Amino acid sequence: MKKPMIALAIVFALSVTQSSQAQVQQAAGDSQYASNESPERESLIEKILNLIGLREEAQTLLEKLRSRMESGERGRPMPFQKVDLATTGPAVQTWVAGQKPIPGVHSAMIEGKTYILVSRGEKPNPGYGIGIRNVIEEPDRLVVQVDLRNPEPGMMYAQVITTPIDVVEIPQTNKPVVLENMIE
Known part of the structure; x- marks a missing residue:
């Protein structure tokens, strides 16, 4: 697996885990987790990406992934x-x-x-x-x-x-x- 894909997998896993945790705690009424963008999560992601030297590449890939997920796009158009x-x-x-x-x-x-x-x-x-x-x-x-x-x-x-x-x-x-x- 290429380094950018490893970085993307780490970032995505952390994002999903943090988002799920925040949603559960928010539903339970814990206002501390009203946002899934915690400083601890961002700090951990930054450290991992800096450690493997792929911060910018991983951020670009993550933004593309987020955009694709938000747009509902599931695949790629096939020429016919x-x-x-x-x-x-x-x-x-x-x-x-x-x-x-x-x-x-x-x-x-x-x-x-x-x-x-x-x-x-x-x-x-x-x-x-x-x-x-x-x-x-x-x-x-x-x-x-x-x-x-x-x-x-x-x-x-x-x-x-x-x-x-x-x-x-x-x-x-x-x-x-x-x-x-x-x-x-």
């Missing part, structure tokens, strides 16, 4: 390309045809790439749509974020059965794919 079904190969077209009637998210590894399909299933008119907005790579899975389109109130639509889908390709991966917040 929309798939043009008219020009893609027959293996992908066959897979899409089999999956598109089934609402939800589907993935398959075909010819060295991973394909992700999101479907709303059969709908009564073309006012419905779906589009993949982001693919977020987390340590143990891929999270697909989608935008849904519903018919506009008062609009007239042809009464034909449609199957709104979107398909993208990403580099090959074995990670499971999950759909975030597709509520009909």
